[in-house]
Each structure stands twice: as structure tokens, then as C-alpha cells.
Amino acid sequence: MSHGDHQQPQALAKPTFSDAQASALVESVFGLKVSKIRPLPSYDDQNFHVCISSAKDASDAPTEYVLKISNAESSRSPELIEVQSHVSMFLRAAGFPTASVHPTAGGHLSFLVSVDGSSGVAGYLLRLLSYLPGTPVAEIPSSPPLLYEVGRLAGKLDETLQKFRHPKLSHLRRENFIWNLKNVPLLEKYLDAVGQSGKREMVGQVIQLFKDEVLTKLCHFRECVNHGDLNDHNILVEPSKSAFGDAVYHVSGILDFGDMSYGYYVFEVAITIMYMMIESKSPLHVGGHVLAGFESIIPLTPVERSALFLLVCGRFCQSLVIAAHSCQLHPENKDYLMITAKTGWRRLQEMLDVGRKAVEEIWFETARSYDSGVSM
Numbered sequence: 001m002s003h004g005d006h007q008q009p010q011a012l013a014k015p016t017f018s019d020a021q022a023s024a025l026v027e028s029v030f031g032l033k034v035s036k037i038r039p040l041p042s043y044d045d046q047n048f049h050v051c052i053s054s055a056k057d058a059s060d061a062p063t064e065y066v067l068k069i070s071n072a073e074s075s076r077s078p079e080l081i082e083v084q085s086h087v088s089m090f091l092r093a094a095g096f097p098t099a100s101v102h103p104t105a106g107g108h109l110s111f112l113v114s115v116d117g118s119s120g121v122a123g124y125l126l127r128l129l130s131y132l133p134g135t136p137v138a139e140i141p142s143s144p145p146l147l148y149e150v151g152r153l154a155g156k157l158d159e160t161l162q163k164f165r166h167p168k169l170s171h172l173r174r175e176n177f178i179w180n181l182k183n184v185p186l187l188e189k190y191l192d193a194v195g196q197s198g199k200r201e202m203v204g205q206v207i208q209l210f211k212d213e214v215l216t217k218l219c220h221f222r223e224c225v226n227h228g229d230l231n232d233h234n235i236l237v238e239p240s241k242s243a244f245g246d247a248v249y250h251v252s253g254i255l256d257f258g259d260m261s262y263g264y265y266v267f268e269v270a271i272t273i274m275y276m277m278i279e280s281k282s283p284l285h286v287g288g289h290v291l292a293g294f295e296s297i298i299p300l301t302p303v304e305r306s307a308l309f310l311l312v313c314g315r316f317c318q319s320l321v322i323a324a325h326s327c328q329l330h331p332e333n334k335d336y337l338m339i340t341a342k343t344g345w346r347r348l349q350e351m352l353d354v355g356r357k358a359v360e361e362i363w364f365e366t367a368r369s370y371d372s373g374v375s376m
Contacts, residue, residue: 013071013072013073013122014044014045014046014071014330015045015046015069015070015071015072015124016046017046017069019037019038019039019048022037022046022048022050022067022069023037023050025067025113025126026050026052026065026067026128029104029105029111029113029126030102030103030104030105030128031104031105032050032052032053032065032102032128033052033053034050034051034052034053035051035052035053036050036051037049037050037051037067040066043326044071044326044330045068045069045070045071045074045258046068046069046071047066047067047068047069048066048067048069049064049065049066049131050064050065050066050067050128050131051063051064052064052065062100062102062130062131064130064131065102065128065129065130065131066099066128066129066130066131067126067127067128068126068127068128068129069124069125069126070124070125070126070127070258071124072122072123072124074125074258075112075123075124075125076123077171078110078112078125079168079171080168080171080172080174081110081125081127082109082110082168083166083168083169083171083172083260084257084258084260085101085109085110085127086109086164086166087161087164087166087225087257087260088100088101088129088257089101090164091157091160091161091254094160096156096157096160096254097132097236097251097252097253097254098132098253098254098257099129099130099131099132099253099255100129100130101127101128101129101130102128102129102130104128109127110125110126110127111125111126112124112125112126113126132236132252132253132254132255133236133238133252133253134236134237134238134251134252134253135236135237135238136232136233136234136235136236136237137150137232137233137235137236137237137276137279138232138233138278138279138339140237140249141281142276142279142280142286143249144289145248146237146249147276147286147289147290147293148289148290148292148293148296148370149249149250149251149293150230150235150251150272150276150290150293151269151272151273151289151290151291151292151293151294151295151296152293152294152296152297153230153235153251153254153293154227154230154268154269154272154290154293154294155265155268155269155293155294155295155296155297155298156297157227157230157254157268158224158225158226158227158265158268158297158298159297159298161224161225161227162224162225164225169225172225172260172261172262173261173262174261174262177259177261178318178322179228179229179259179261179318179322180228180261180263180267181228181263181267181270181271181311181314181315181318182214182215182218182263182267184206184207184210184214184314184317184318185207185210185211185215187203187207187317187318187321187322188204188207190321190322190324190325191203191204191321193321193324193325193327193328194320194321194324199320199345202348202349202352203317203320203321205352206310206313206314206316206317206348206352207314207317209310209313210310210313210314213307213310214307214310214311214314217303217306217307218264220301220303220304221264221265221266221267221303221304221307222264222265222266222301222304223262223263223264224262224263224264224265224268225260225261225262225263226260226261226262226263226264226267226268226271227254227257227259227260227268228259228260228261228263228267228268228271229256229258229259229271230254230268230271230272230275231271231275231278231340232275232276232278232279233255233339234254234255234256235251235253235254235255236251236252236253236254236255237249237250237251237252238250238252264304265298265300265304266300266304266305266307266308266311267311268294269290269291269294269300269308270308270311270312270314270315271311271315272290272294273286273287273290273291273308273312274312274315274316274319275315275340276290277312277347278339278340278343278344278347279343283347283350284350284351284354284359284362285362285366287308287312287359287362287363287366288362288363288364288365288366288367288369289366289367291308291363291364291366291367292366292367292369292370295367296370305360305364308360308363309351309356309359309360310356312351313348313351313352316344316347316348316351317348319340319341319344320340320341320344320345320348323338323340323341324341
């Protein structure tokens, strides 16, 4: 998922290109012959899976791509999208399974196409990314080894991003970005989207605790650049056979750098824990395995650990409230927007019912078990 860089999650003028229009753009802008094209699900951008007719002299070139058409709001920030493209390529060079960016026929990483609409001319940035193989984590049963690997991946990403240099890196300081985890209090403006219910009361409770107990600690957290959206649909895995003959999954793809921003190490692990809880049959135990993996790369400080519970709750609230608000704006995309909500409200309620102390005890005890070499 990627989201517009603005304070209000308003209507983002999601692109509405047809398959034929998208195919014509690939051929005219990138100089490739399309053999097949199909739409892919997306939050507020538009994505297409594109198959290319291979040229005789390009046997090593990919034959599958993703055409990514950014929404009109995001397309007004070409510098930000440029940084995202360079990050993906930087990580790929460092050994991460991220997409490469196919240049336009003119040698650029993106291309702005203008479209006349009922409300005037809108501009949409196009990029062509290599297609990454694999199955989303959301579609396979989670296991402690996989959760540990995902947590370790999050830690490695943040550690490696500390070495990234780019003249436009400052564009990742997205102070009013609604999806930055420090901006949980901005959700107050959108609580009407969840109605007058126990859900609203639950979110209000988290926001108040967040103001009192997280915002006051930010100055003690260690800053870094976050991927910001390591959700269960943005991490792809492929199976391999273990020595016992059963399937062992390894990460084969990391998608969507649209929510990148400056944040903190503890933000990345909190966001990852929250999304790994969504489909788990034992959600309260997820955090310990993810935390252990993350801390094998970047151990959290005591003050960072003390905020983890509320940060996970805060990310649940962001995902649930913004999805509800976005559904009011884009009811035609409800099925995709409400993926997290199917189980997310129950997960959040369970965390609050069990309570911070008990949940932290589960997480931290599980994480400690890895130190002794016997994971729980």
C-alpha cells in the first residue's frame, strides 16, 4: 500500500486507466511491446502486472513488470517518488529482494502523464518496476521461524538504510504524513468514519494514552529511515524444502516504499508486529518472535521497549480509522481497503482487554527464549 503525503486522507484522485490505456503507455513511454496486462489490487495508486514480448537481443531482460501509476496527490511530489525509486535500487544492490526500476525510453526513472478530467487536468507519475515472484505472507500460515525472519528483515532494512545517501533524502521528513506512526493523534479528525460505537471509544482511549506516554518519549528514541509499511501483503515469500521434507518459507520480495519516512527503529518493529498479527491464529504471541528477529540486528533500548505496546495499538488505529475513512471516499475499493478491518478490530480489542503488562510479558519472554536457543 502507498498513501498520499498530506495530513488529511482526502480523495487522492486514484488513477482509473483501462488495461488498453495502460498497455499503450508501457509501449509509448518505456518502448516495450506488451503481450499481456492485468490490474493488481492497490490502496490509492493503480498497478498493473505487465508481460512483455522478449526481444531477441535481450534474453537476460525481465519479461514481467509492474506498471505503477501514482495517485494525483503523490504525483505532485516527484522528488519523494524519486527517492523511493533510488532506495529500492540501493537495497537491491545490497542484496535485498526489492524491485529494479526500468527507465523510460528517454532514460528517466518516471514519466508524468497528464489527463483531462471533469475537474481539470490531473498529472500521474508512471514507473515500471521489475515483477517480484512469491506469495504474500497473508496467504500462508505464519510460523515462529517465518515471524523471526520477517522481524530480522525489518531490522536489516533499517540498519542498511542508515547508509543510504541521496541529495533529496530530506523529502522523507514528512511531518504531516498521516501514516507516520508519531501522527496517531491526527486520527481524531476522522473518528466520525467509525461511527458512535465502542470502536470509537477504543480508538479515543489509544490516542489519549499515545499522547501521554509515547509522544513524551520520542526524544529518547533512535531516529532512522523507516520502510513504514511492512504489512502482510508487502512481504512475499517462496517455499523451499527443509531437511524433514516440509515447506520452509523465505522472503522473496519486499514491495511498496510509498510510506517511507523518517521515524524510529521502534516504529518499524511495531508496525511489523501489528501487520503480522492480522492473520495469525495466535496473535498475542506474534510480537515476541518478530521482536526477537528485529533485536538480533538492532536491540531496542528499555525506553523503546516500554512504548512498543502502545505503538502497536496506535498502528492498528491508524490502519482501521483511515481505511474506514477511505471507504467513504472510495466505496468501489472497499474489499481491498478493509482487508485489515476483517480481523483488526478484534485484535486491537484483545490487546486492550488482556492489557499492556500481560502482553509485554508474552512478547518479552518469547524474545528472551531465543537467547537460550530455544524459541517458544
